[in-house]
Structures are given as structure tokens and as C-alpha cells.
Amino acid sequence: MEANAPLTAATLARLLGPWRVAGGSDASRHPARAALADRITALILDGRLPVGARLPAERPLSEALELSRTTVTAAYTSLVERGYASARRGSGTYTALPERLLARPAGGWQEGQGADLVDLTCAAPLPPLAALRAATAWAAERLSVVTQESYLPYGLSALREAVAQRYTERGLPTDPSQILVTAGAQGAISLVGRLLIRTGDRILVEGPTYPNAIDSLTAARARLTPVPLDPATGWADGAAGGGAARIPLAQAATRLSPRLVYTIPHFHNPTGLVMPPELAGPLARAARKAGAWLLADETITDAALDVPVPAPFAAAVGPADAERLLVCGSLGKSFWGGLRVGWVRAPSRVVHELAAARASLDLASPVIEQLIAVAVLREGFGIEEERRAEWRASRELLEAALRDAMPDWSWHTPEGGLSLWVRLAGGEESTSLVHRAATHGLLLQSGPRFGADPGTYERYLRLPYTEAPEKLREAVRRLAAARTALGPVHAAERRRDLVA
Known part of the structure; x- marks a missing residue:
């Protein structure tokens, strides 16, 4: 995995922000050196600086920060000594991570069942049993329509029509020929990787991003290049001008000419x-001009809690740029993850190529599940607003419980989606906390699971609010107990890493 571009002194100075805060055990002797090294370390751990990025030369950075060159050199030396940078003779200094972080498991699927286990590894809604029974009954009455066919590589015609109609109703005219049914959005991502990606191709992803997409694209032997999202402005660069110049992801596409750009635009x-x-529009245009495909993942688009459901990403993209745009979606987040039905919306010619490519993957999606999906899309069963109300209440409950139990943690309340992205306090590591939580019967995903660079986002933890209220309360109780069990040593270890 590679950094997306060399850093200029001006860019690093902007990322550093108000860094002149004394810290570290030798802060009284070297406050500027310690504070600068600490802030660069924090940017690396938070994924704001990609691992492997070349740091600016000492002289330009010293001028940009109004420091002596000796202070910048000392800060760089401190980073190298602690494993957060590597010095390459004649080449410069590059960001890195200590071996101990790279070697540790970041999380992922965990096996374990039991009545006492609380599993928050997956941000997926609980099954709406009444609606699921109604949809299954609707499908059962129409089995005669589909029993004449077994393998449908493009998908059930009725489902392709229903998905196309849904896009059209949301302001994006779509023909059924532009829809390919897949085994969930994950199946769509894997299929796109199989068709479009060859060994060594560069792929731009956001930092952080959906971990199963990282797995799928890595399995295609691609080179993933993370482009950090700004915690405040998201995809936009507040210091840049208009158009594509405002979008670091578009800038990276222009510079690096990737094979694919993967984005999750909504929640x-x-x-x-x-x-x-x-x-x-500017992002799609930059990708097309760079010769890249753009894959927009709209799996969570319907989980709008405080704002209207966003318009389809492709609705703001011009016809020429849409020729290299693919969009995936599914019913896994809006209805139920157990209904493994998703889709790709793409130009018709690409749909044909995807259908041919899936022959060696899964042949086709289960027909009965597709028929149930038709029922969900056509009938709705009146559950959308009901579920959103449940998720709002669960989000509020989880936030209140976290404020009571961990008042020094912080997060941004999302306007939609199914989880909180929580920043831990001080020197806490999410990986250590996740391992200890498992001994308390609580399964979680650590922050590094969401980074294309191993070891990043150690200061973050994803906490879904899709479980029942009583389980969320118990999850926070167990999380607080795990945190207490780690004790002050947990934070002290990381603080020692941050000492210059």
C-alpha cells in the first residue's frame, strides 16, 4: 500500500493545525520538538497522513512553521526512533508505523455464539419479522412465475425492473438493462473487482472505509491507496478552490491515474x-479523465435519520462521465442483512460484461430471495419510517449511555447510517480494548479494521446502534468494564509512544 502523493510543506502545515502544545516527558526541555513529533504521530495514527508518505524536507517545513531547521530535524529523528517514520538515505523521511502495530490483528469476523454474547461487529439491522413474513408469503404466491428458470446471471427480470423503477422515482431515469442483480453489495464489489482489476492496479479508497471492500479489493491483488477524509469537511478541502480542486479524492485520481476509485458518498x-x-460531478469527471472507473457504494443511502434520503449519486453526474460510473446497492442495510440481494447499476454494455464475469464466481443469485426482494421493493410493507424511528431512538440511547460511561470519548452525531465512529481518549488503543472486551462477552471491530494502511485509526472504534436497546445498554456496560480492566497502563503505553 502506498501514500497518495508527496506532502508539501504547506499541506503538512495545514494538516498540523494548532500543534504548538507542550507534551511528552521532555517537553520542558524540547517543547517544540516534542509537540511537532506528537502531532505528526497523531496524524499518522488517525489516518490523516498515509503510511509511506514522504515528509517535506526540513528546510521548507521549518520555514512554513516558522521554526528552526534544527527543531524540525530533531522531531523527524524522534519519529524515526519511535517507529513512526523511516529515513532513506538520499531520498528523505517517510511516515511509518511501529512493528508492534503492524503485527497485531485488526479485527474482522469472529466466531462465537451464545445467549450471553453481545455482538456489535456488524452494523446491520435486525430482521423486521412481520414484514419478512409478509414478503415471503407474497413471493410464495408467485413461485410459479420463476420455477421455470434456475440460473439467471443478470437477475430476475421483475427485480431488475423494481430496482430500475426505484432509481427512476428518486430522480435518476434507469432502464432494467442497466441493472445486474448480485449477492448483496459485497457481491457487487467483488464482481467489479473480478472484471476490472488486474494484479498491481492502483485503487483509491477513502480513509477510513468499509472493511469488507478493503478485503475484496485486496483479494484482487490491487494496490490500495487511501485518501483521508477530513473529520470536519469530509471529501472537501476547505483550503482549495472550486470544482475538482476542492476534492482530495479527485486530485489523487488526477495525479495517480488509478484503475478504480471506490467511494461511499451517503452516510x-x-x-x-x-x-x-x-x-x-467533479469527482466523476476527474475519474473519467484519469481513465479510472468510479464505484459509488450506496448501500446505506436509505438509512437517512435527520435529513431526506439523498438523491442518487449518479443523478449529479453528466452523461459522458457516467460511462465510467458504477453504483452498487442492496437491501442489507435498509431491510435485513440476511436477505443477500444487491445490485450494480452501470451502462448496459458493462452489465453484459459483469454477467459474463460472474460465471466463475457464483453463476447467479438465489431466485427465491430475489422474488422476496421484489416484494420488499414493490410493497414496502410500511416499515421504512418505522425503522428510521427505531434507529433514531437507538442512536440517542447509545450516545447517552456512552456519555455517562465514557465522558472523555468524542464523536460526531451522524445524520444517518447505522453506527457511531467514536474517538477514544488520550493514549487508548481500540485494538487492545476490543481484545479485552471479547473477554467480557462483547465483540467489536477495532479502528484499524477500517484502514487500508494496517495500524491506522487505533484511536477510533465503530459502535453500531442496530441492536435492541437492552443489548446496547449491556454493550456499553461491558465496554466500560473492559476499559477499566485495561487500567491506566493501557493509556500510559501509548503516551510513551507519543513522547518525543
């Missing part, structure tokens, strides 16, 4: 951020 997983619609 981003895990941050909950929403891409302003005016950024969609």
Missing part, C-alpha cells in the same frame, strides 16, 4: 459523513 461507513451533491 459513509464508518464516519457517517455525507458527500455534498455538488462534489459528485
